[in-house]
Amino acid sequence: AQTVTQSQPEMSVQEAETVTLSCTYDTSESDYYLFWYKQPPSRQMILVIRQEAYKQQNATENRFSVNFQKAAKSFSLKISDSQLGDAAMYFCAYRSAHSGGGADGLTFGKGTHLIIQP
Amino acid sequence: NAGVMQNPRHLVRRRGQEARLRCSPMKGHSHVYWYRQLPEEGLKFMVYLQKENIIDESGMPKERFSAEFPKEGPSILRIQQVVRGDSAAYFCASSPPITEGLGYSSYNEQFFGPGTRLTVL
Numbered sequence: 256a257q258t259v260t261q262s263q264p265e266m267s268v269q270e271a272e273t274v275t276l277s278c279t280y281d282t283s284e285s286d287y288y289l290f291w292y293k294q295p296p297s298r299q300m301i302l303v304i305r306q307e308a309y310k311q312q313n314a315t316e317n318r319f320s321v322n323f324q325k326a327a328k329s330f331s332l333k334i335s336d337s338q339l340g341d342a343a344m345y346f347c348a349y350r351s352a353h354s355g356g357g358a359d360g361l362t363f364g365k366g367t368h369l370i371i372q373p
Numbered sequence: 374n375a376g377v378m379q380n381p382r383h384l385v386r387r388r389g390q391e392a393r394l395r396c397s398p399m400k401g402h403s404h405v406y407w408y409r410q411l412p413e414e415g416l417k418f419m420v421y422l423q424k425e426n427i428i429d430e431s432g433m434p435k436e437r438f439s440a441e442f443p444k445e446g447p448s449i450l451r452i453q454q455v456v457r458g459d460s461a462a463y464f465c466a467s468s469p470p471i472t473e474g475l476g477y478s479s480y481n482e483q484f485f486g487p488g489t490r491l492t493v494l
Contacts, residue, residue: 259415298462300416300485346415359429360406360418361483 257282259349261364268337269372275322276332276367278347286352289323289330290361295343303345306330308352334369342371375400377467377486378447385492392452392459394489398467405448406483407440410462422448455493464488 258281268274280289291303306314306323313321318338322331334341348361378397386392398405404423408416421429422442433440437455442448452459466483 298488298490300464300466300488302482305482348415359421360408360432361416362418363415365413365415 257284257287257349257351257362259347259362259364261347261367263367264365265368265370267370267372268334270337270339272337273333273335274337274369276334276345276347276369278330278332278364280328280330280347280349282328282349282351284351284353288350288352289321290348290350291319291321291330291332292346292348292363293341293343294346294366300346304332337371339371339373342369344368377402377465377484379463379465379486379489381489382487383490383492385494386455387494388456389454392455392491392493394450394452394463394465394491396448396450396465396467396486398448398465399484402467402469402484404468404470404481405442406466406468407448407450408464408466410464410488412461416464419450452491455491457493460491460493462488462490 260279262277266274287308289306293301293303304314304316304319304321306321313323318335320333344366346366347364350361377399380395384392406421407419409419410416418432420433420440424442425444437453439451465486468481468483
């Protein structure tokens with residue numbers, strides 16, 4: 256079974272600074288997808304960024320980028336120019352590229368609580 | 374285009390009662406997923422359904438929990454004889470039809486609803 260580990264329960268960053276959230280995962284598969292989701296106090300799950308394992312290029316979405324290291328099974332999220340609205344829980348998630356046997360569901364880490372200091 | 378709808382947003386039940394959680398997927402989406410989020414935890418996959426079919430229920434507890442997605446109407450997650458340990462946030466997600474071939478499924482984003490917070494007294 257796949258596991259996702261987020262080793263930072265909480266991170267704090269000054270507004271306008273850059274912060275990196277860590278995520279490692281364990282899988283025996285070679286084809287899969289990785290995601291970062293944001294969960295603000297409203298509890299709505301919002302997709303921040305997605306990475307396909309077969310792509311070597313790191314995904315970017317505006318101020319959000321990832322550092323995907325497939326061999327190390329590492330998938331960190333970098334948030335540049337942090338804004339107050341970025342404050343939330345951030346979850347790393349894994350999904351197999353295969354179907355069946357629970358593979359269709361996302362496997363989430365326990366989350367990192369990001370605090371933005373004004 | 375309305376997003377994924379879940380109701381009720383908050384549900385309080387006493388131990389031994391039944392809880393029914395509803396999820397209406399986005400328009401055009403035929404796949405529904407249910408997840409449970411315990412306090413201080415990430416979401417855990419429970420079940421994956423298509424219209425009138427349970428595709429994968431490997432994450433569902435063996436007893437008291439059931440799910441359905443009828444031809445008409447919302448998907449329902451039903452918890453019988455609730456216990457305090459069932460208190461959690463339950464999220465539904467939907468996605469459009471998935472392209473599959475030879476056991477592989479292409480990526481289709483799962484769009485999440487706002488969740489139902491179940492409290493068992």
